[in-house]
Amino acid sequence: MPAWLPRFVRPRLLKEQGIVGMNARNARYIAAWNARRFYPRVDDKLQTKQLALDAGLAVPELYGVVRTHRQIRDVRTQLPTYTDGFVIKPAHGAAGDGILVIEGWRGDRPRRAGGRAMELSELDDHMSNILSGMYSLGGRPDVAMIEQRVRFSSIFDSVSYRGVPDIRTVVYRGYPVMAMMRLPTQDSDGKANLHQGAVGTGIDLGSGRTIGGVRYNKPCREHPDSEQSIVGLQIPGWEQLMELAAGCYELSQMGYLGVDVVIDADRGPLILELNARPGLAIQIANGEGLDHRITAVEAHMVARETEMPAERARWAAEVFARPENTQPDEPEAPATATNPA
Template sequence: MFSLLRWKNYLPTAKGVLGINGRNLELVYPHNDRQFFPNVDGKIRCKELLAAHDIPVPKTFHVVDGPRTLAAWPEKLSKVDDFVVKPNRGYGGNGIMLIRRNGRGFISSGMTLDTAEISFHVVQICNGAFSLDNISDTAFFEETIVNHPALKQLIGDDVEGIADVRLIVRLQQPIMAMIRIPTGESEGKANLHQGGIGIGIDLATGRTLDGCYRNRIVTTHPETGRAFRGISVPGFADMLEFSKHISQIVGLGYIGIDFACDHRSGPVALEVNARPGLNIQIANQSGLKSRLR
């Protein structure tokens, strides 16, 4: 909140900035019926629901919800070289590991790991270490998405991980968008709290605007020096189209959808949030309230 207030003080468009109370009172409570929260609060169920309605999602390889499924993962993943481990009820990139097979072991964020270490991480996920409410959770293994080549211009060549596109949708209308990119420090995740950079997207053209890094506005990448503006976000038109359907499918009137754009299959929906964060306003230098009007 502090950073949003600080930003509010020096931007002329500040009037339309939405705070957490405003988001809850004006958007989340009136538009999101509690009975539909379970459609999005777990990523596994949300992906199943979207896939059943022909929205592309990353493939779920295996779900761990107890000792038997825990013991089974090495065999289930034996033919897969790249995969992601996630908490079903995680948020903000916490607990997500991008893993690559490396000889007889694995590698993640530059660290070598063995099967037992991945199992330990999975157990931590199941114990609720990364879940929304710290109660026990389910872990799952997911297909690794590979960035569309057009995104290399934004991310740089040596940074691992994918960009994601956050779309805010109200009553089936997309009202704001940003693309978040991973950085050297964000360990393959694009979430802003992990050190990712959020870059506003012009909804009409699908092109990038300026960025936001650690709650400051930036026009060039702090690590590579590349300018952010004017890059056409691959798959953006499809994402806009999918987002209208997703809002209907999950039964919620105010959501944040995270998409990625795979180099082969194009846009995929990663997850849906019923209480999307407010930093997207900094990345767009524009308030959500003014968009609602």
């Protein structure tokens, strides 16, 4: 248990700080606003990408899709044409499992993130494992997607271990309400997954600057591997990112949504995937509970007719901006509980 976390937290304190627990999230937000018929729009990454393309939202380029074992050999012969690398991932994977990042080539052999060269037969095996359902939810047969490798902005070089950092934004009924950047570490094996040891750093919605963060549920201010500060980093293309996140409401038809975006050095913010069940550690990273912000959105919507994504993003950036004198200091970690009602 973290040193700053008391062994018992009074429910009144949780309510005062606006902390949303898992029961409240599941009942008041996910069950109330996320209709089951729309889950395939976010659980199937291939469907998510097609919907985003149809809506004109920016996503990493899709190079190909492998649906059968017979297609593996044909697709593999095309891979050397992607000289800047590529990514192979399952359409129904979770927690980053099954994602293989190829950074380039060493002669006729693909080179993984970290520099290790692979045999082409290893790519065949990996795609075959994806098709068999090794990485999919419930072990169901899956399809393999081959995508553009994102070349992330160099501003994150000193605070990311090998992998690509991403930005998770929680969107409530079309309005961005909270965001954090997830930074890969050695413990997380280069994946931007908090459960595996990545760092989550809160972001001021008004400025797009990081404000300190959390790792293993403990507040932190530095990246554990590089010991570089994670406070005060400016996210490139922040206004565009906020508008992208807001636009995913129409795309998904879900009222409580996690939008994961990566920053490509050339193309700017790109939608990576959507999540119908975004976790709650984002509250610790931001030092603030979600409930007060969600209440503000509901009050705003009472007096408003339908707003476009850009309008919703601007409103959220203005209303949820942190005061100037609190930037870029690390927020105090809020009181929290594992599963408050």
